[in-house]
Amino acid sequence: MIFSLVGLFSCAEEKKKLPAGLLPPAKLTSILADIHIAEAQVEEMRLSPDTAKVMFNRLQADVLKKYGVSEKQFTKTYTYYLNNLKDLDKIYEGLIDTLAMREVQMSSKSGDAGADSAKTKKMPDTLKSRLMQKSKARRDSIRSIDTLK
Incomplete structure (x- = not known):
């Protein structure tokens, strides 16, 4: 009896229920x-800060539209994860893996003869390294904040 109760509680911890209206972790990872x-x-465009902010906001809105997600839902989900740093750390681990996989896919597609060159163009090394550095830095800062708690 005691073992079944322990098993029940450990399963409950592993499958923590997300609050209603949040994006699933896999979808959030793709969006991020x-x-x-x-x-x-x-x-990479080296725009003025104001222009860069406008451009980024437009691109972010396009990404959210692509996934059928409202800005409110994205913000609610991201805020939830900011308050649950261990879970956010897992999201960023997945994000780093996702970015690495996309790089491999882009590299393998670049050899396809009939493929669209804009889609198969290899990500510049500087862009790739910055993406990976930023993702790792964010994950590391999340971990350091979590250790302060």
């Missing part, structure tokens, strides 16, 4: 990957 790519693309 696209947002980080958009952010890096804007940085």
